[in-house]
Amino acid sequence: PSIIIDRISNNKWNCSYLWSILSAEHLKNYDYWDCLWFPYYKSNTSQRKKMLTWVKDKEVFLKKYSFVPICIMGHWSLVILCHKEEDDLPFIMLLDSFHSIDPTKLVRPIQRFLKDIYATKNKTAIANAMSSIDISIPSVTQQTNGTECGFFVLYYIYHFIQNDPPSFSLDDYPSFVSYAPLSNYTS
Numbered sequence: 001p002s003i004i005i006d007r008i009s010n011n012k013w014n015c016s017y018l019w020s021i022l023s024a025e026h027l028k029n030y031d032y033w034d035c036l037w038f039p040y041y042k043s044n045t046s047q048r049k050k051m052l053t054w055v056k057d058k059e060v061f062l063k064k065y066s067f068v069p070i071c072i073m074g075h076w077s078l079v080i081l082c083h084k085e086e087d088d089l090p091f092i093m094l095l096d097s098f099h100s101i102d103p104t105k106l107v108r109p110i111q112r113f114l115k116d117i118y119a120t121k122n123k124t125a126i127a128n129a130m131s132s133i134d135i136s137i138p139s140v141t142q143q144t145n146g147t148e149c150g151f152f153v154l155y156y157i158y159h160f161i162q163n164d165p166p167s168f169s170l171d172d173y174p175s176f177v178s179y180a181p182l183s184n185y186t187s
Contacts, residue, residue, distance in 0.1 A: 015069070018158060026161055032067040033060065039071055041113050052120045061086070061121060065160070069153050070113075072106060076149040078156050079110055079135075089126055092135045097143040097152035107135045 015032045040051035060066065061083060068079035075098060082091040094110065096103035115130035143152055 015067070015154070015157065018154060022161060026164060029064040029164070030067065030161060031060065031063045031065075032069070032157070035069040035071065037117075038068070038113055041116070042072070042109065048116075052116060055117055056120050060117065061123070067157050067160075070106070070110065072109070075101060076153045077103060077106060078153045079114075080160065081114075087123070087125065089129055089133055092133060094135050094137045095140050095153075095156045096137065097140065097149050097156075098146075099139075099142060103137050107137075110135060 015035075019027060019032075034054075037051050037055065040047045042048075061081075064083055066081040066083070068081065070077050070079060077094060077096040080093045080095065082093070084091075092110075092114070094103055094106060096106070111130050111133070115127045118124075118127035118130060140156065141152070143149060
């Protein structure tokens with residue numbers, strides 16, 4: 001883990017790097033979405049259409065867990081989609097390292113984004129239910145300044161995969177999102 005902190009500090013860290021250091025066995029249940037999808041979706045109608053066209057050809061919703069890094073107004077948060085079965089409604093978590101900006105304000109834009117993604121992938125029943133699906137916002141380790149949010153998104157992904165819940169159950173929640181302080185990873 002100290003090499004991870006070092007790589008992040010030297011700007012050599014991203015989801016691709018994270019995927020390269022984890023075993024195929026660790027990653028069999030996970031995928032991550034391109035971090036540009038959400039900003040393109042939010043920018044304007046023409047960009048939204050382009051983004052949804054890209055998504056149509058991508059293999060999303062095939063794994064138990066999907067990590068969706070999002071950035072709104074320069075702040076990074078992480079959405080985790082937990083899929084029990086292919087056509088079941090997902091359990092959705094929003095992990096945010098800076099609760100003082102009120103992450104509940106992100107719920108509606110995230111729901112609209114996911115609704116359009118599900119519709120694009122012909123998952124109409126889930127798309128239609130998206131506005132009524134709760135997005136859980138658990139308490140997670142918080143950043144201490146205004147510049148660490150991207151680091152925390154990667155930390156949340158890494159920690160979630162390291163805990164590797166064998167299957168998702170509401171009984172397990174929120175125990176599998178209990179994050180150790182970052183200081184545990186810096187020594």
